[in-house]
Amino acid sequence: MVTRARAGISKPNPRYANVAVAPAISLIPTTTRAALRDPNWSATMQEEFNALIDNNIWDLVPRLSGANVITGKWVFRHKLHGDGTLERYKARWVARGFSQRPGVDYDETFSPVVKPTTIRTVLTLASSRGWPTPRDQFQHFAAVVTKLRFVASRSDASLFIYNTGDDVALILLYVDDILLTSGGGRDEIKAA
Known part of the structure; x- marks a missing residue:
């Protein structure tokens, strides 16, 4: 050889x-x-x-006894x-x-993590059915929330705002993370 x-x-x-x-x-x-x-x-x-x-x-706070x-x-x-x-x-x-001690220092925690097997399964389904995948997720996501009457912010493309009456909802999309918050508000939030 x-x-x-x-x-x-x-x-x-x-x-x-x-x-x-x-x-x-x-x-x-x-x-x-x-x-x-x-x-x-x-x-x-x-x-x-x-x-x-x-x-x-x-935030720095005074230490409580015990x-x-x-x-x-x-x-x-x-x-x-x-x-x-x-x-x-x-x-x-x-x-x-x-x-930390459960029930003493905290009551519950939740941090969702996707299992690799689930990722492979979803990607296999998307590929076999011709569905869009993560590389164009932002455009797809923006289209969906726009249909739900969210307005894209002009100052930050990752922020979507929903206003109706006293109800406000904000969605932040960053790469593969989504933050959603909502509540009643007195003033309308502008999509600036």
Whole structure:
């Protein structure tokens, strides 16, 4: 058998092509203290913290006596380009929700997650019947809600507004996430 090596054919792995010239990558820290000592990780942590503050992720409140305070931790990783070079440092602050007690810290939670088997089944049905699939879901969704008398916002294509009498409904569509809220309102919301 003639192999590439015997035939003198060499195909270097592109992941390792720039190893000699690539700048040194800071190792993933094992502690928060180690991350804070490294300027690359420290800057990334500050960006994450600023994003959490800017998005009003939490409110600081006085600690109640006997309250179970949910702590968090930093999770670090490298994001790499397809060729193996560093794209960016990634630091995320995550809550340790496993320390919550049902009936004490929360009553119920619900986070719908689609099972891979369900995705394959739906895509198979769509393909076999010629139905539209996720790549054109936005146009299809917009057409459907427009028929239901929602109006597309002129300032944000992802926002759809429904007004009738005192009732208002808002739908936000972002990639594959939908947020729906509704209620009675005194003023009409304009689709600006």
